[in-house]
Amino acid sequence: EAGVTQSPTHLIKTRGQQATLRCSPISGHTSVYWYQQALGLGLQFLLWYDEGEERNRGNFPPRFSGRQFPNYSSELNVNALELEDSALYLCASSLTVNTEAFFGQGTRLTVV
């Protein structure tokens, strides 16, 4: 069974540009979470999607947005990139809100 897959694995963007990150959850999982992990730091909650709807978002500005598609895959969009947006962006999926989360390998975003 395939795990959570994220693409691309690495992304280099210039300040001010937009970045789009993609995530495919484990088959059958309807919940998708996005986290930001700056170098050497913890996991900061970004967004939670379940059944195609945004259930909650973390303390990030509106230029961080996303969506979940009918097949439960998800996109994270970051507009007007800033240097401090450079981080590992992790996607996770779970079967239900109370079960364990399975993480993808992440997308390493570098803003120059």
Add this chain to the structure above:
Amino acid sequence: GQQVMQIPQYQHVQEGEDFTTYCNSSTTLSNIQWYKQRPGGHPVFLIQLVKSGEVKKQKRLTFQFGEAKKNSSLHITATQTTDVGTYFCASLIQGAQKLVFGQGTRLTINP
């Protein structure tokens, strides 16, 4: 703000020594999950505790959930170099509708 506090932030031990990381919250937790992230890797689920006072063991790892469901601990007995990594606790905060992670404890080991 951070709703799940984890300490210590860093821990360096000699191989064979024990290691403990603690997770605390001011609010009641519906459950507590523990994850391990190896250097350069992604978090991997270890275990979930749900019941008040619950204790679970996985080989050299012992996980505890407090009686009030506001704290938890992960204890590793006789650490090995394969235990190196960052250990995170996480919980679905009641009423908050999000899976919140602690800051993590980075464990390094001197062989």
